[in-house]
Amino acid sequence: MALTGLDIFKLLPKTNCKKCGMPTCLAFAMQLAQKKAKLEDCPCVSDEATETLAAAAEPPMRSVKFGTGDSEVQLGQETVMFRHEEKFYSPTIIAVTLSDKLAGDDLKKRIDDINSLKFERIGLHIQANAVAIINESGSDDSFANAAAAVNDSSDLAIILCSDSPSAMAAAVAKTAAAVPLIASASADNADDMAKIAKENNCPIVAKADSIEALAELTEKIKAQGVNDIVLNLDGKALQELLFSLSQLRVLSLKKVFRPLGFPTMSFVTDTDTDAQVTSATSLICKYSGIVVIDTTDHAAVLTMLTVIMNVYSDPQKPIQVDPKVYAIGEPNENSPVIFTTNFSLTYYTVESDVESSRVPAYIIVVDTEGTSVLTAYSGDKLNEKVVADAIAKYGVEDMVKHRKLIIPGYVAVMSGKLEEATGWEILVGPRESSMLPKYLQEVWK
Numbered sequence: 081m082a083l084t085g086l087d088i089f090k091l092l093p094k095t096n097c098k099k100c101g102m103p104t105c106l107a108f109a110m111q112l113a114q115k116k117a118k119l120e121d122c123p124c125v126s127d128e129a130t131e132t133l134a135a136a137a138e139p140p141m142r143s144v145k146f147g148t149g150d151s152e153v154q155l156g157q158e159t160v161m162f163r164h165e166e167k168f169y170s171p172t173i174i175a176v177t178l179s180d181k182l183a184g185d186d187l188k189k190r191i192d193d194i195n196s197l198k199f200e201r202i203g204l205h206i207q208a209n210a211v212a213i214i215n216e217s218g219s220d221d222s223f224a225n226a227a228a229a230v231n232d233s234s235d236l237a238i239i240l241c242s243d244s245p246s247a248m249a250a251a252v253a254k255t256a257a258a259v260p261l262i263a264s265a266s267a268d269n270a271d272d273m274a275k276i277a278k279e280n281n282c283p284i285v286a287k288a289d290s291i292e293a294l295a296e297l298t299e300k301i302k303a304q305g306v307n308d309i310v311l312n313l314d315g316k317a318l319q320e321l322l323f324s325l326s327q328l329r330v331l332s333l334k335k336v337f338r339p340l341g342f343p344t345m346s347f348v349t350d351t352d353t354d355a356q357v358t359s360a361t362s363l364i365c366k367y368s369g370i371v372v373i374d375t376t377d378h379a380a381v382l383t384m385l386t387v388i389m390n391v392y393s394d395p396q397k398p399i400q401v402d403p404k405v406y407a408i409g410e411p412n413e414n415s416p417v418i419f420t421t422n423f424s425l426t427y428y429t430v431e432s433d434v435e436s437s438r439v440p441a442y443i444i445v446v447d448t449e450g451t452s453v454l455t456a457y458s459g460d461k462l463n464e465k466v467v468a469d470a471i472a473k474y475g476v477e478d479m480v481k482h483r484k485l486i487i488p489g490y491v492a493v494m495s496g497k498l499e500e501a502t503g504w505e506i507l508v509g510p511r512e513s514s515m516l517p518k519y520l521q522e523v524w525k
């Protein structure tokens with residue numbers, strides 16, 4: 081919780097010396113609380129007060145990163161319980177397990193399968209983000225070799241999962257440059273695991289079976305000089321885990337309880353693919369910063385990534401495409417011209433349906449601030465002037481020799497005014513984009 085002006089005032093020297101440019105220490109404290117002044121402006125503040133104030137200025141949930149370059153992932157730094165209050169900042173990281181019992185072609189195939197979990201959705205690239213290497217073999221060498229193989233053959237971030245400090249040390253030795261996430265430190269091995277994390281500058285997972293034990297464990301790890309920590313509540317069934325993750329979020333964000341001010345990681349333990357989707361989706365919605373899954377089924381992972389896209393999009397800013405004319409296929413001067421709005425979901429739905437019609441076409445995307453056709457129309461962001469301006473601005477009259485514009489069926493009511501504003505013949509298209517292929521193949525012709 082941010083300190084109030086009065087809280088800050090209590091930490092100041094109270095001499096009213098004016099060296100900070102303020103008439104009194106209280107005035108300076110008030111400015112500081114509103115972030116209109118900097119603590120450095122007071123030359124008289126004690127080291128102790130500086131430390132206290134700096135700690136209070138830390139975000140309630142720490143940001144933790146692992147991986148490097150393009151594979152670097154970031155979690156934490158969330159500020160709100162509910163998305164509509166502001167937005168969620170760090171999309172859940174999907175990590176896929178890889179057993180260190182695998183070797184040879186089996187190991188290569190598993191890495192390839194995980195690497196292939198990349199998709200394009202409404203113009204954005206989404207993918208699984210990390211490989212969670214599991215020390216199932218119990219062998220230090222097997223764990224280290226699997227880690228090295230992933231490091232060599234995958235661009236994804238790495239999570240090393242072992243309870244054995246010697247296995248962890250062996251695997252970190254092969255992957256330290258990739259900044260893996262060390263999972264996990266428990267009450268039994270915290271000192272050894274924290275030492276490995278500290279020496280290699282890697283973040284670490286704190287694992288315990290209760291919130292209280294987690295709080296104790298993070299303090300122990302921090303005392304070793306490791307501050308980048310991820311929390312893992314171990315051994316809980318899904319319902320209890322979801323409840324506990326919500327409690328952790330409250331303690332972190334609302335109570336600003338520093339020992340729990342870290343992002344979380346959860347393992348999906350279901351073996352059935354559909355059950356994994358259900359569990360992962362629940363964990364994404366309820367605050368898990370990393371969700372570790374076992375499946376490499378494309379449909380299952382795409383579902384999870386789609387949920388992440390939706391939960392982590394900014395509710396104040398719809399995902400948009402650039403307003404302009406898009407050529408689908410190789411249209412010519414006789415090709416149909418369709419207009420739609422720049423709400424990504426709307427555009428990519430229309431684009432996909434036009435593509436599947438195999439009728440080359442132009443799509444004019446008008447700027448409606450990322451809103452869908454009906455929303456834009458009812459909010460007057462879509463009207464005849466907006467469409468006429470787009471036709472003129474993008475030079476559509478030079479692209480085709482006809483003057484026929486296909487408009488979405490839902491805004492058929494615009495036809496008259498649109499015809500007057502553009503001078504084009506208005507053709508009312510289907511209400512549902514899915515009917516566009518049939519329309520273009522049968523009606524347009």
Ligand code: SF4
Binds near residue numbers: 100
């Ligand atoms: S410089 Fe520091 S001690 Fe002096 S008035 Fe400002 S806040 Fe108070």
